Amino acid sequence: MAITTTWSINDMVRNDSDGGVTTVYWSLVAQNDSGPESATEGGKLRLTPDADADGFVGYGSLTEATVLSWVYDSLIEGDETAGEAKARIETDRTGKVTAQIARNSSTSNGKPW
Secondary structure: OOEEEEEEEEEEEEOOOOOOEEEEEEEEEEEEOOOOOEEEEEEEEEOOOOOOOOOOOOHHHOOHHHHHHHHHHHOOOOOOOHHHHHHHHHHHHHHHHHHHHHHHHOOOOOOOO
């Protein structure tokens, strides 16, 4: 049994004046590679861009990897790193898929007639 996790940026809202992103809509889908079971996590990240700040990246220069790094940073709890936060969320969603697979393998659909 393999479970694949896929992080995505679904949409973004930006300032037309400077290209600063103010809102990021993101999702994570954990999917059983050989069945219908899946679990999704998603959210909205609000940002306050400052076009004059060092490290500012305007909309036209963004990559999905850059925006996902912002999402991972926003998920940090306590003294976690962004990578640990990402792994925690993936582990949680993968666990939910594993539980669905276990439930589905011990039940059957149908009618006795």
